[in-house]
Amino acid sequence: xxxxxxxxxxxxxxNIPPAVQNEIRDFxxxxxxxxxxxxxxxxxxxxxxxGVFRRERDGKTHARITYETVVHEEMLNISGNMHGGCAxxxxxxxxxxxxxxxxxxxxxxxNFVSQAINTTFHAPVPLGAKIEIVNTTVSFGSRTVxxxxxxxxxxxxxxxxxxxxxxxxxxxxxxxxxx
Numbered sequence: 001x002x003x004x005x006x007x008x009x010x011x012x013x014x015n016i017p018p019a020v021q022n023e024i025r026d027f028x029x030x031x032x033x034x035x036x037x038x039x040x041x042x043x044x045x046x047x048x049x050x051g052v053f054r055r056e057r058d059g060k061t062h063a064r065i066t067y068e069t070v071v072h073e074e075m076l077n078i079s080g081n082m083h084g085g086c087a088x089x090x091x092x093x094x095x096x097x098x099x100x101x102x103x104x105x106x107x108x109x110x111n112f113v114s115q116a117i118n119t120t121f122h123a124p125v126p127l128g129a130k131i132e133i134v135n136t137t138v139s140f141g142s143r144t145v146x147x148x149x150x151x152x153x154x155x156x157x158x159x160x161x162x163x164x165x166x167x168x169x170x171x172x173x174x175x176x177x178x179x
Contacts, residue, residue, distance in 0.1 A: 014052030112167035
């Protein structure tokens with residue numbers, strides 16, 4: 001299992017001011033370690049790369065963020081490979097970080113909630129395999145946003161899982177009826 005105390009700093013590319021780089025690092029640590037659900041998986045994810053770029057076709061700013069970890073016991077299904085639910089959890093939190101990075105860099109709101117996560121499983125990921133979770137924003141509107149995730153088995157040189165995460169602006173809470 002990757003050490004959650006590893007101190008290697010991520011590589012930042014593109015126009016990301018130092019203050020925003022610190023905000024990204026700090027927020028990533030909070031997201032990956034908060035709560036009890038899948039804590040061993042989230043805390044094993046190491047932030048490797050953060051980049052901002054202009055998409056050639058339309059000139060819009062986008063973000064890419066990469067995490068890495070090693071598949072450990074708590075991530076496995078009964079067959080001894082990474083569980084599909086574990087993959088979807090990593091797609092959820094890591095793609096959300098890509099969208100948060102884009103919001104931070106462009107100074108736009110980034111408090112969205114999940115609407116759908118569509119996932120395709122291409123190959124199993126065995127215990128001990130080093131994986132990279134590469135997350136790239138696709139669209140960033142005022143009401144809906146999306147990102148695509150690829151989970152690569154670096155050890156065995158293969159793409160294992162892809163996912164598309166659509167998020168939306170949360171609805172406002174309804175007023176409570178007074179009795």
